[in-house]
Amino acid sequence: MSMHLTRRSLLRGGLGAAATGLVLPAIAEGAWAASAPTPTDAETYGAPNTSPLVWQRADPFVTPRTEGLYYFTASVPEYDRLIVRASPTIEGLGSAAETVVWRRPASGSMGGHIWAPELHRIDGRWYLYFAAGDSDNVFRIRMYVMESSAADPRDVSGWSSPRQIVTPWDSFALDATTFEHDGQRYLVWAQSEPEIGVNSSLYIARMTSPFTFTGTPARIATPTRSWEVEGFRVNEGPAVLKRDGRIFMTFSASATDARYCLGLLTADARANLLDPATWSKSPDPVFTTNEQTRQYGPGHNSFTVAEDGETDVLVYHARDYRDIMGDPLYDPNRHARAQRLYWYEDGTPLFGVPVGKGGPILRLSPGDASSAFVRHYAYALRVDPSVRELADSQFRFVPGLAGEGTVSIRSVNFPDRYWRVDGTSLRIDPVEDGSGYAALASFRRVPGLANSNAISLELSDRPGVYVRHDKGSLTVGRPAGSKSTFWLS
Structure with a gap:
């Protein structure tokens, strides 16, 4: 994600997402506004107050506000189409109309699972990155990108046909994201490199266009720690934040059930981003399942900025229950959620816990x-x-x-x-x-x-x-x- 996030103001709105109430007097769903004390601007400005933000939408991606609108895309449970929503507020994305901008073909290439779309505005055009499998092997996942010259990415007529992003290995590849730094654009993605015995590692390369990259990709993370290899050996779903001379990259690890979690890579913004030694990995996950708030398997996140133009917002998916029947990939109830991202005094991100249902969160x-x-x-x-x-x-x-x-x-x-x-x-x-x-x-x-x-x-x-x-x-x-x-x- 290409954005530079500024220092926060002293009075900041608490993000809405909220904790599960256990024993309050019964409050009907949706009755919050009628029964709660009137909130102040500091509690509501730019802050989503509903959780989930969007039901049954996994791998959520929310753009920075562009021409007055936030745009949302995500994986749908059927894994068969690409969707876009728009709203002037993050909160409004939950009830916004959904436009299908592309459907997978009935057979052949891209006829399998459609996963993890991301919308990026680059040089006045929209680009939609996603992963797709083939109809004869839905898990033969490769990366693709579509381009649109339309002002609004919901304009179906503006989108070109998908083009594959070709990597050095013809293997499982997904979760492409892109960001700009010091005049250079980069692509980051997850891939199963044949010579490494893991499901996916993270790679970075310089881009020559929104469709292609140049040079040999650098592997900057591979799953080795205990929390990265539960169920599957996975590093995937990269998302980028730039702040105060450092580049932070979250990623998701382990199986997509309650063991799913976020890790963090950090790089000095002055260093060579193609050098794996530039990137250091957090020893522990930074965002995990929380039994008290009843939020399970938080992961595959993106970042955006609230309506105040300053408050950072973490967007992610999680389930409301731990136990899953069958393959967790086919459980539809990974819901998109949003909550405020805080910062330690040393300038590193402070995630807290995934919060449950309720009203604004305050300090x-x-x-x-x-x-x-x-x-x-x-x-x-x-x-x-x-x-x-x-x-x-x-x-x-x-x-x-x-x-x-x-x-x-x-x-x-x-x-x-x-x-x-x-x-x-x-x-x-x-x-x-x-x-x-x-x-x-x-x-x-x-x-x-x-x-x-x-x-x-x-x-x-x-x-x-x-x-x-x-x-x-x-x-x-x-x-x-x-x-x-x-x-x-």
């Missing part, structure tokens, strides 16, 4: 410690300037357990747990039956006492008593200006 910073975040650890709520486990600092405001006019604050990575007052301090505890827990786990959300663009939290059962920050702890007491004010991001 809270006290007014007197705006560079720190509220986080939970071992059931305690603390304020910490350095949070390595992103999901420990992510929460959702949900309709209050104590009823109308109140809110409750639910953990993202442990969605059965809520903020709860415990004497003069705050904890995060699993929900309990009864009005006692409900009152202690509910608050009145009001404009910030020190700044109306922020919020303050008044205890639902004790008017005039507020949540306060005190030297790294969350306590309750009389209002104290910035100590009782929280920024949302």
Whole structure:
């Protein structure tokens, strides 16, 4: 993907994708907007609030916003066609009409499985990269690309016939992506090199046109670690981010069931990208199945930027269940999802966990410690300037357990747990039956006492008593200006 992503602003919208609610009072599907507290711009701007974003669409790809529109393409469960959606917002892609821009032929070359399309705008034209098998062998997968001079890639008449991207080996090849760096365009893809005993490795080459590359491809990653070889030995689905002098490349590894996960390659942007030694691989996966949020097999991602032009968005697919009958490739319920991508202070991407259903995801910073975040650890709520486990600092405001006019604050990575007052301090505890827990786990959300663009939290059962920050702890007491004010991001 060719894009350069800028530094983020201080007030950023939380990405919508959301955690599975376990024991809230029953809320009908789609009733969120009617029952939740009114969100602020910081909670909704550019942030998808629905999860899944698009049902039964795997290997999702969302373009940067182009002439006011995001474009979406993905694999369909039938593996028989190429589709495109468009919307002025990422959220809107979920309900956008879908246009079929190409169908596989009834027989012959490209008559088999159609996989993993990507849309790229290059020099004023659209290019649609995809992989296709033959009708007599649906897994004889090779890479192809189509070109369109039309302004809108949904214009079916604009597309040329597919052309194969030829590599040095006539073998299983898929997941082509392309990006530009320092005036040079590159192709990255996955392929089964005959001399290597793995299902697929990652390769990079310089391109001479959107259809061809030049020189000998460089193998920059091959599956060797335990998390890359579960079920199958796979490195595939590359996606590229450029930021602050480095190039990051995510990739997917292992079988396409709950073991599927994302790894990360990193390169110095000044180095020779065709030198395999330039690329270092993360020792552990960066995005994996999460039992608490009930998201399984997250992978094959792309990146885009939210409507604010700054907030990075991770787009990926995952299932809502672990157990699959038969070959996971033919289970249709890999759904496209989107959530905010964060960054460590050292400039490396921070993925967190795949989130489940719900509303906007937020982090809270006290007014007197705006560079720190509220986080939970071992059931305690603390304020910490350095949070390595992103999901420990992510929460959702949900309709209050104590009823109308109140809110409750639910953990993202442990969605059965809520903020709860415990004497003069705050904890995060699993929900309990009864009005006692409900009152202690509910608050009145009001404009910030020190700044109306922020919020303050008044205890639902004790008017005039507020949540306060005190030297790294969350306590309750009389209002104290910035100590009782929280920024949302």
